[in-house]
Amino acid sequence: MEVFWNGFIIAVKLLLSGDREVLEIALLTLKVSGTATVIAVLIGVPIGFFLALTSFPGRNIVVSIVNFGMGLPPVVVGLFVWLLLSRYGPLGLLGLLYTPTAMVIAQGIIAFPVVTGFTLAAFQQLHPKLKLQILSLGASRLQLLWLMAREARLGLLAAVMAGFGGAVSEVGAATMVGGNLVGSTRVLTTATVLEVSKGNTDLAMALSIILLLLAFSITVILTVAQQKGRCP
Numbered sequence: 001m002e003v004f005w006n007g008f009i010i011a012v013k014l015l016l017s018g019d020r021e022v023l024e025i026a027l028l029t030l031k032v033s034g035t036a037t038v039i040a041v042l043i044g045v046p047i048g049f050f051l052a053l054t055s056f057p058g059r060n061i062v063v064s065i066v067n068f069g070m071g072l073p074p075v076v077v078g079l080f081v082w083l084l085l086s087r088y089g090p091l092g093l094l095g096l097l098y099t100p101t102a103m104v105i106a107q108g109i110i111a112f113p114v115v116t117g118f119t120l121a122a123f124q125q126l127h128p129k130l131k132l133q134i135l136s137l138g139a140s141r142l143q144l145l146w147l148m149a150r151e152a153r154l155g156l157l158a159a160v161m162a163g164f165g166g167a168v169s170e171v172g173a174a175t176m177v178g179g180n181l182v183g184s185t186r187v188l189t190t191a192t193v194l195e196v197s198k199g200n201t202d203l204a205m206a207l208s209i210i211l212l213l214l215a216f217s218i219t220v221i222l223t224v225a226q227q228k229g230r231c232p
Contacts, residue, residue, distance in 0.1 A: 007205025011213075014206060021182075022207075026214060029187040032100050033168035034218075036107035040115045040163045045156065048119025049145055053131055066120065069113025074106075078173030081106045085177065098179040103187070106173040111163035118162050122155025123148060157226040161219055168215050188214070 014022045051063055083089050085097040085105075096102045126148060134144050149156060171189040178185035180194060188211040195204035 003201050003205050006202040007209055010202055010206035011209040015210065022210065024183065025186055025188055025191055025207075026210060028100065028185075029168065029189070029211070030214060030218075032103045032174075032187060033107060033164060036104045036167045037111055037115075037160065037164040039104070039108045040111035040167070041160055044112050044115030044159070044163070045119050045149070046145065048116045048159075049123055049148070051116075052120050052123035053148075063120065066113050066116050070117045072110070072113065073172075074110055074170050075172035075176070077106055077109050078176035081109065081173065081177045097177060098181060098185060100178070100185055102177040103174050103185060106177050107167040107170055110170055110173065111167045114166045115159045115163040118159030119152075119156060122152040122159065125155065126151055154226055157222055161222050161226075164218060164222075165215065168211070168218075 048066075051059065051066070081102060082097065084091050085094070085102055086092055087097075096105070130148065130151065131144065134147050139147065169189065171193055174180075174185075174187060175190050175193065178187070178190065180186050180190040186194075188207055192204045192207045192211065195201075195207060
């Protein structure tokens with residue numbers, strides 16, 4: 001408990017004093033994880049919509065792959081991205097390794113199946129005849145997606161929250177492809193691991209508390225949007 005309270009006090013002091021390094025790390029964390037989540041949503045929601053409302057040979061296999069991806073070990077994703085972006089990898093010429101972009105790619109891959117799986121479940125919970133009713137009114141494919149997304153918005157916001165949670169809490173892949181470089185790719189998770197390895201448990205706890213506050217703040221904003229007009 002002493003470590004927790006010491007960390008809490010340090011976290012408050014860092015936030016109130018506006019510590020530049022901590023603020024930069026927190027902002028980079030939000031930028032990387034937020035961007036990865038947005039990319040995962042832009043790709044995962046349409047795919048989840050397609051899988052929920054379309055029947056084709058091999059669909060169950062595709063859904064199984066999506067569900068498998070929801071539990072994919074982040075370190076495996078990190079290794080895969082590292083191999084792609086390394087000097088002798090297929091995308092090595094882009095020079096993206098050990099940059100925030102590489103971290104976005106890794107976290108996006110981690111968040112994508114989570115968003116897709118939650119989206120699939122959200123659309124499948126809608127009434128089966130809703131699609132036919134909307135199409136009978138002359139709606140286009142894009143309009144169909146928009147109208148059904150409005151009906152499934154509670155589940156879709158849950159998908160966004162789950163995707164962001166998976167991205168912001170990731171550390172293995174972020175370290176592997178980002179390198180935990182000061183002022184460049186150091187985020188709250190990798191900074192926490194570094195401080196633990198150095199024996200600075202109080203500072204590590206403080207960074208963990210700041211990470212929890214950041215994640216909680218984003219979750220509260222999304223929850224308010226999700227539950228608007230739904231509270232009894």
